Amino acid sequence: MGVNLKDIAQRAGVSLATVSNVVNGYRPVGERTRQRVQQAIDELGYSPNLGARHLRRGRTGLIALAIPELTNPYFAELAEIAISEAAALGYTLVMENTAADREAELALLDGSRQRIIDGLILSPVRVGREEVLARTAGSPLVLIGEGVYDVPHDHIAIDNVAASHAAIRHLVAIGRRRIAFIGATPGGDRQSAHLRVRGYREALAAAGLPYRPLLVARTDAFGRLDGMRAMRDLLALGDPPDAVFGYNDLVAIGALRALAEAGHRVPEDVAVVGIDDIEEGRFTAPTLTTIAPDKRVIGRLAVRRLVARIEGAEVAGPLTVQTPFRLLRRGSTGTPDA
Amino acid sequence: MGVNLKDIAQRAGVSLATVSNVVNGYRPVGERTRQRVQQAIDELGYSPNLGARHLRRGRTGLIALAIPELTNPYFAELAEIAISEAAALGYTLVMENTAADREAELALLDGSRQRIIDGLILSPVRVGREEVLARTAGSPLVLIGEGVYDVPHDHIAIDNVAASHAAIRHLVAIGRRRIAFIGATPGGDRQSAHLRVRGYREALAAAGLPYRPLLVARTDAFGRLDGMRAMRDLLALGDPPDAVFGYNDLVAIGALRALAEAGHRVPEDVAVVGIDDIEEGRFTAPTLTTIAPDKRVIGRLAVRRLVARIEGAEVAGPLTVQTPFRLLRRGSTGTPDA
DNA sequence: CATCACCTGTATAACGTTATAGAGCCGCGC
DNA sequence: GCGCGGCTCTATAACGTTATACAGGTGATG
Incomplete structure (x- = not known):
């Protein structure tokens, strides 16, 4: 359908190969010829057929x-x-x-x-x-x-362990002692969930806080709904957490929702931190503290x-x-x- | 690099064209031949080169x-x-x-x-x-x-006018009288913004409510930030609205944020409706009423x-x-x- | 003046596929 | 026995591009 090299070549009165050389500069072309070809290209509105180009080049782009x-x-x-x-x-x-x-x-x-x-x-x-x-x-x-x-x-x-450290240190610094993690995974998938849990545990240890397995909530996925459900479960514990660190912002936002529903104040009763710095977290009530990857x-x-x-x-x-x-x-x- | 038709043809002892016919069924192929070819395809792990196919067919897929x-x-x-x-x-x-x-x-x-x-x-x-x-x-x-x-x-x-009608009718039904719209546009772009404003005006008229130009807030874009700013402006009015209809959910969510910051209760002081039914709206505080397109x-x-x-x-x-x-x-x- | 190197431009063979034309083969009917 | 139609399969020409080999012309050098 479109204009092709042959059309340009005819119009400019040169060979196919010369037009190709003008287009992608593989070989030098004389100044006069180049201009004639360029003019023909402009007049006819040529753009290369990528399928053919890539067939030839062996790449698709x-x-x-x-x-x-x-x-x-x-x-x-x-x-x-x-x-x-x-x-x-x-x-x-x-x-x-x-x-x-x-x-x-x-x-x-x-x-x-x-x-x-x-x-x-x-x-x-x-x-x-x-x-x-x-x-x-x-x-x-x-x-x-x-x-x-x-x-x-x-x-x-990002360095997942270090990111977790930073989040937990912040929560410790504002006086939290019962810090939960939402978004651990059962299987071997999601390496980063493991790494983030590891950072969480290490940071707790560094702060002299005990590791409480009950405060590490597993989720199947990492959406808002998963965070909400996990938070509900955590709130049902006899001694609920005073802070939550979510696997990502979506999980943390789900936790915010569960806290609001249950009538808990954030951050007074429970502080919340996520990871990802999605724009949404700047508009939640309250706005979401987060680890921002670049x-x-x-x-x-x-x-x-x-x-x-x-x-x-x-x-x-x-x-x-x-x-x-x-x-x-x-x-x-x-x-x-x- | 990959296996191509020729390799298969050689392996199966047939011609190129026959393999092609087996692959895409353009012409009938005898049962015995088909099986030989299919076996060769399976053994060598052939998959067609889409660049070439599309060059020939004139389409890229x-x-x-x-x-x-x-x-x-x-x-x-x-x-x-x-x-x-x-x-x-x-x-x-x-x-x-x-x-x-x-x-x-x-x-x-x-x-x-x-x-x-x-x-x-x-x-x-x-x-x-x-x-x-x-x-x-x-x-x-x-x-x-x-x-x-x-x-x-x-x-x-969707029928933008009808969608606006539905939103405004709902707000009127819950007793709102000063209903604002956030997300009008100055220029001729964004037809749907115009249509949504039109539906807003028509529905107000149908409910016997006056149209107040001050309550129609223009925005440059349609993100959370735009909604937040527009809502702040509306709140600064002498007689602020008791309900807001946003061009979309993002704008409405921005409005929610501005309302929370200013200490207004939703929906008691101001009710909010958006359009789009994005998942985020199910987790805001409060959750967001919306027009859900299919x-x-x-x-x-x-x-x-x-x-x-x-x-x-x-x-x-x-x-x-x-x-x-x-x-x-x-x-x-x-x-x-x- | 002959030779050579260089610089432009050309002809052409791929790339891997599909569609067209046609070649064999077989059985059937006259 | 011969022609014919139907069925498989084959050979091959595109599709539009790029890279290679080559041809023609010009200027420089010995």
């Missing part, structure tokens, strides 16, 4: 970002950053929703369904080291968030690493990169809003 | 969903539905972020950047009838949300229409489809949570 849920604002915010970074590098980013499903993650890893993409950024939830090592697809892979260790792939995430760094770095691997560049630096984070004190731990 | 912001949960929820519907129909959905930018919308319409996609689902914000009519790209286009009328394209949206219908219908047009099928029914909605009564208008 697409990269995929696979996340467990698009409706988690953290991932939506991350995706927005990754999309624009990919565009800046000349790639188109395709979103894949794994829905935290093991089969979906495996399918992506093996690339069976995905002969279209040049590389994959995956936020793994259900797959671990073995599955990643068993990966057959040859295209580059960058892991974000959850840790899958000792695999030959880039991995970008989403811009994570999103951009993931895309850049992936593109560098795709293009075969030597990538400096270690495979695993830990990105910075900050503690944002807000209403849910007693800091008045600005 | 990609469709784009262009929305003003990925971080608006309404669009994230819609996107999740559209992605899975597209996958079910054998297409891959690419997300495009227009960031409510006119240039970005125009670029998508003209398809200059987008020779990769077979069709486009666009939620227009800054472009209107003329721009859509001037579209040069030949690929099918489906519009969602905002209305751009009298153009030869499918358009899927996102599943919108997302699926948009994708199906688009795919039908791409594949050249005759599409029955009118171009413009209005999708159903429901009023969900929650805490912000005095209905206790279930």
Whole structure:
């Protein structure tokens, strides 16, 4: 349908190859010829057929970002950053929703369904080291968030243990002693849940506080509803917590809801901290104290690493990169809003 | 790199064309041959090179969903539905972020950047009838949300006027008399803002209430922050409203925040209603009454229409489809949570 | 003046697929 | 026995691009 190289070549009175060289500068072209060709391109409105180009080049120009849920604002915010970074590098980013499903993650890893993409950024939830090592697809892979260790792939995430430390230290500093954690997982999945629990335990120990297993609430997923249910259970304990640290902001927001329903005051009765710094947390009542990962760094770095691997560049630096984070004190731990 | 048709053909001892026919059933193939080929495919693990296939077929198998912001949960929820519907129909959905930018919308319409996609689902914000009519790209286009009328394209949206009516009727029914609207726009963009204001005015008139221009707050965008600021302004009026209807849930949630900060009780002092039924609204304090569009219908219908047009099928029914909605009564208008 | 290197531009072979034209083969009916 | 239709399967020409090999011309150098 569209205008193609041949049309341009005819119009400009040169060969196909010359037009191609003008378009992507693979070989030098004389100034006069270049101008004639460029004029023809402008007049006819040529844009290359990417299918054909990529068939020839062996690459498609697409990269995929696979996340467990698009409706988690953290991932939506991350995706927005990754999309624009990919565009800046000349790639188109395709979103894949794994829905935290093991089969979906495996399918992506093996690339069976995905002969279209040049590389994959995956936020793994259900797959671990073995599955990643068993990966057959040859295209580059960058892991974000959850840790899958000792695999030959880039991995970008915050230091989950340190992040937990910071959250718990803050709660201790404002005088809390019975600090609960919401969002532990039963199985081996969700490495970061384990790491965050570990940071929680270590920080408690460092503060001289006892570790009470009853105060660590497991959840199946990590949405608002899960946080709400877990908080209800915690409130039903004979001796409920005076602070809660959620696996992420959504869980913490669910906890806020359960506390409001039960008539508890936040932060007076129970203080709440989350992780992710989603925009929503700046508008809850009270506003949510949170650990803010640097989403811009994570999103951009993931895309850049992936593109560098795709293009075969030597990538400096270690495979695993830990990105910075900050503690944002807000209403849910007693800091008045600005 | 991968296994291709030729490898399979050699392995099975048949011709290229036969393998192709086995793969996509264009021509009948004898049972014995089919089995030999199928076995070779399974053994070697063949999957077609989509670039080549699409070069030949003239289609890429990609469709784009262009929305003003990925971080608006309404669009994230819609996107999740559209992605899975597209996958079910054998297409891959690419997300495009227009960031409510006119240039970005125009670029998508003209398809200059987008020779990769077979069709486009666009939620227009800054472009209107003329721009859509001037579209040069030949690929099918489906519009969602905002209305751009009298153009030869499918358009899927709720009846904005009726939705506003329902919201205002509800507020009137619970005894409110000074009802404000947050989210009018100055320019001609955002048709739906105009329509929602129109429904607001009509419903006021039908209830015998006066229309007070001071109670219609303009905003530049439609996020939580915009809603919060607008609500602050409304509260500063000599005679503040006793109810607020937001352009969408985000705006309404911002209003909730401003009300909480100013010490007003919801719904006792001010009742609040939004549109979109994003999950977040079920967890605010109080929970948010909202007009719930049927996102599943919108997302699926948009994708199906688009795919039908791409594949050249005759599409029955009118171009413009209005999708159903429901009023969900929650805490912000005095209905206790279930 | 011959040789050589260089600089532009051209012709063409891929890339992996699908659709078209046609080649064998078999059995049936005249 | 011959022609014919139907059924499988094959050979091959696209699709639009890029990279390779090559051709023609020009200027510099010995």
